[in-house]
Amino acid sequence: xxxxxxxxxxxxxxxxxxxxxxxxxxxxxxxxxxxxxxxxxxxxxxxxxxxxxxxxxxxxxxxxxxxxxxxxxxxxxxxxxxxxxxxxxxxxxxxxxxxxxxxxxxxxxxxxxxxxxxxxxxxxxxxxxxxxxxxxxxxxxxxxxxxxxxxxxxxxxxxxxxxxxxxxxxxxxxxxxxxxxxxxxxxxxxxxxxxxxxxxxxxxxxxxxxxxxxxxxxxxxxxxxxxxxxxxxxxxxxxxxxxxxxxxxxxxxxxxxxxxxxxxxxxxxxxxx
Ligand SMILES: [Zn+2]
Numbered sequence: 001x002x003x004x005x006x007x008x009x010x011x012x013x014x015x016x017x018x019x020x021x022x023x024x025x026x027x028x029x030x031x032x033x034x035x036x037x038x039x040x041x042x043x044x045x046x047x048x049x050x051x052x053x054x055x056x057x058x059x060x061x062x063x064x065x066x067x068x069x070x071x072x073x074x075x076x077x078x079x080x081x082x083x084x085x086x087x088x089x090x091x092x093x094x095x096x097x098x099x100x101x102x103x104x105x106x107x108x109x110x111x112x113x114x115x116x117x118x119x120x121x122x123x124x125x126x127x128x129x130x131x132x133x134x135x136x137x138x139x140x141x142x143x144x145x146x147x148x149x150x151x152x153x154x155x156x157x158x159x160x161x162x163x164x165x166x167x168x169x170x171x172x173x174x175x176x177x178x179x180x181x182x183x184x185x186x187x188x189x190x191x192x193x194x195x196x197x198x199x200x201x202x203x204x205x206x207x208x209x210x211x212x213x214x215x216x217x218x219x220x221x222x223x224x225x226x227x228x229x230x231x232x233x234x235x236x237x238x239x240x241x242x243x244x245x246x247x248x249x250x251x252x253x254x255x256x257x258x259x260x261x262x263x264x265x266x267x268x269x270x271x272x273x
Contacts, residue, residue, distance in 0.1 A: 002260060004044045005267040006242075008137075008173060008198035008234025009076070010052035011035055011068055012060045018053035018144070023238035025203070030238045032068060036075055042242050046074075046273055048234075050107050050137070051081040053144065059083070059109065062095055069102065077273070079105045079137060082125055084115035089125045096134065104271045105135040105171070111143045111153025117161045126161075126168050135169035135270055137196070141177035144239070155182045162190040169270060171232065174199045175218065184221035187230035194270055195221075197262070199236030201244040211244075215251035228258035232266050 010019055013031055023030035039047060049069055051059035059081040069076040080103055082092040096103045106129055110117060117138060129136050140155040142148075151157075155176030162170055172195040176183035186193045200214055222228045235245045249259055267273060 002043070002264060004042065004233065004246075004263045005271075005273060006039065006044050006047035006235050006237070007171075007232045007267045007271065008196050009035065009047045009049055009237040010239070011049060011076075011237075012052050012054075012064065013068070014054070014060070016055045017060070018055050018057075019238055022144075026238055026241055028238045028241070032071060035237060036072060038237075038242050039075060042246060044242070047076050047237075048079050048104055048271065049076045050079045053109075053112065057112075062092070066095070066099060066102065077104045077271075078102055079107050081107045081109065082122070083109070084113050084119060084121045086121060086124075089121060092125060093128045096128070096132070103134070104273070105137050107137045107173075108139070110139045110157070111141075111148040111150060112139065112145075114149070114152075116152050117157055118164075126165055129169070130165065130167045133169065133272070135171050135194075137171040137173050139174070140172045140183070141174050141179060155179050155186055158193065159186060159189075162186070162193050166190075166192055168192060170194070171196060171270070173234070174236070175221070180217040180221050181224075184224040187221075188225040194230045194232055194266070196232040196234040197245065197248060198234030199239040201240040201248065211248065211251065215248055215253070218248070219253045222252070222254050222258060228254060228261045229266060231258075231262045232270065233263045 049065055062080050065078045069078045080092045140153055155172050170193045175195045175197050183195045235242050
């Protein structure tokens, strides 16, 4: 298999990490060593690291994400999570400025924060992201907690933003799960909109049927968008295991060249890795 890029992982090594429960369910230790070992085993040469949610509801502070990336010997690169206040937006831009070479993108937690993507609070962030060609990743679709707000995380809420800001590189995380068709339309319609396939695998009853159904849905989205040039591989570790998301790509009924785009080339181009 070719060398792979994972555009969506989480880590904190903290007891109050909101993803510890999911990590345990997946039989993962959820540590830096485990993540790097697993990456090497699957020939994943680089991964983007995003804040996990903490038990209090907020994200892990960005400087801790940067610290973990620095311990990874170049295998992990930070994504700065931006909460919807003027102060947080300013701090995020400052961090990105200071760590210009390292920071690869921003992340907005739609559905978890009480703000939509088009809120003016993000204007400065989008201006900066456009000027530096730094992608903004948006959580879309299903939320990890039952209190999430789907009306704000629905992928179609990004259509207006993509219309207004044609220079902004927008990445829809989790392919808008379960609104795959809406995401197919968005990546087809907008030259500046992409989607990652992270965090889509679930276990439990019908796991095998679901995996089949999911591969069909993503394949169909690729047919609709006339190719996989907008689809990006990500695991959402520890939400899904690496092997599971790699199996999803293997199951896609698309050309090998499209699989290569998904596993590496799209991320390389979009995040300038
Ligand atoms: Zn995630």
